[in-house]
Amino acid sequence: MKVHGKPTRAVWLEPDACAVGIIDQTRLPHAFVTARLETLDEAAHAIRAMRVRGAPLIGATAAYGVWLALRADASDAALTRALAVLGETRPTAVNLHWALEEMRRVLTPLRPVERVEAAKRRAAELCDEDVAINRALGEHGLKLLEAAWEKKGRKGRLEVLTHCNAGWLATVDFGTALSPIYLAHDAGLPVHVWVDETRPRNQGSQLTAWELGQHGVPHTVIADNVGGHLMQHGQVDLCIVGTDRTTAQGDVANKIGTYLKALAAKDNGVPFYVALPSPTIDWRLRDGVREIPIEQRDGSELSDVTGRLASGEVATVRVTPEGSPSANYAFDVTPARLVTALITERGVCPASEAGLRSLFPERAEVRP
Numbered sequence: 402m403k404v405h406g407k408p409t410r411a412v413w414l415e416p417d418a419c420a421v422g423i424i425d426q427t428r429l430p431h432a433f434v435t436a437r438l439e440t441l442d443e444a445a446h447a448i449r450a451m452r453v454r455g456a457p458l459i460g461a462t463a464a465y466g467v468w469l470a471l472r473a474d475a476s477d478a479a480l481t482r483a484l485a486v487l488g489e490t491r492p493t494a495v496n497l498h499w500a501l502e503e504m505r506r507v508l509t510p511l512r513p514v515e516r517v518e519a520a521k522r523r524a525a526e527l528c529d530e531d532v533a534i535n536r537a538l539g540e541h542g543l544k545l546l547e548a549a550w551e552k553k554g555r556k557g558r559l560e561v562l563t564h565c566n567a568g569w570l571a572t573v574d575f576g577t578a579l580s581p582i583y584l585a586h587d588a589g590l591p592v593h594v595w596v597d598e599t600r601p602r603n604q605g606s607q608l609t610a611w612e613l614g615q616h617g618v619p620h621t622v623i624a625d626n627v628g629g630h631l632m633q634h635g636q637v638d639l640c641i642v643g644t645d646r647t648t649a650q651g652d653v654a655n656k657i658g659t660y661l662k663a664l665a666a667k668d669n670g671v672p673f674y675v676a677l678p679s680p681t682i683d684w685r686l687r688d689g690v691r692e693i694p695i696e697q698r699d700g701s702e703l704s705d706v707t708g709r710l711a712s713g714e715v716a717t718v719r720v721t722p723e724g725s726p727s728a729n730y731a732f733d734v735t736p737a738r739l740v741t742a743l744i745t746e747r748g749v750c751p752a753s754e755a756g757l758r759s760l761f762p763e764r765a766e767v768r769p
């Protein structure tokens with residue numbers, strides 16, 4: 402997507418082919434700052450500190466992280482270590498493990514001398530594949546938005562609610578939940594997005610609002626607890642969110658608070674869609690509530706808030722009493738029964754094992 406009119410991806414190989422470029426997402430929306438990652442440790446830190454975040458982007462950055470590691474040492478031991486270091490950066494998004502497994506599969510049979518070039522090539526391919534997948538799922542999602550617009554009698558605005566950031570900043574490009582929204586906007590549908598702020602890290606108010614604004618998509622930031630009220634008053638036509646891990650039976654882990662939005666949507670008859678690239682499906686798991694690991698992050702993300710002062714300076718302030726402990730659960734699981742449908746690169750399906758199987762028949766028999 403474009404930043405200040407220039408086509409930009411969320412991760413890229415630097416022109417000198419010696420480093421990986423990222424947008425430092427901890428600096429948005431107050432500053433657009435890019436950074437170079439040159440080592441395994443820098444890549445792992447970027448993921449852990451959420452300079453890059455969002456399930457597909459974590460996977461893509463980790464793939465490039467393997468390349469950075471092998472540049473220093475392409476031995477079997479170094480490959481094993483790189484996969485382990487990167488694999489421990491964040492627990493919930495399965496795209497991380499999917500991308501690392503793919504790098505392991507491609508690189509292990511090669512001689513060390515062949516690995517560096519192969520790692521760079523495969524990481525770049527994974528990035529291109531992510532872009533193509535997101536574009537394709539956007540086309541499928543667009544049909545749902547068009548149908549909703551027809552159902553509404555083509556009157557007013559098409560009101561969409563989203564949670565967290567599942568836009569291009571969370572992927573290599575286009576995004577997942579936001580991909581259909583960008584296509585709808587570009588096709589002339591009067592789409593308006595209710596953007597949940599998404600405490601504690603505010604990916605909605607800081608990242609989703611920023612990227613929608615860059616593309617000119619009308620949107621309004623709301624506090625996390627507003628969605629239910631809007632749905633009760635007929636002000637949300639549909640919800641679309643992303644996911645960090647979807648089980649074989651269609652349960653979806655996504656940013657904390659997603660489950661409550663799905664409950665409110667169900668209670669009010671509002672369609673609740675989840676957009677996902679197939680690498681987000683964990684075919685080994687079934688019961689998401691019991692089986693998906695939920696990341697718990699440092700309590701300071703809750704007690705401290707960063708923003709821009711009137712002076713223009715960006716500052717961090719504490720908003721909870723000194724001494725009050727905080728619990729910072731980063732994700733929750735929305736059971737499949739609350740999900741109207743899954744939007745994938747192969748089409749739209751019910752959130753169920755049969756639904757996923759109908760789109761991915763080659764995965765039907767994969768079980769631990």
Ligand SMILES: CSC[C@@H](O)[C@@H](O)C(=O)COP(=O)(O)O
Pocket residue numbers: 454455456457494564565566567568571572576577578604642643644645655656731
């Ligand atoms: C296409 S991204 C889907 C999810 O990764 C997204 O909704 C999300 O929850 C991101 O969480 P984050 O903690 O910012 O990495």
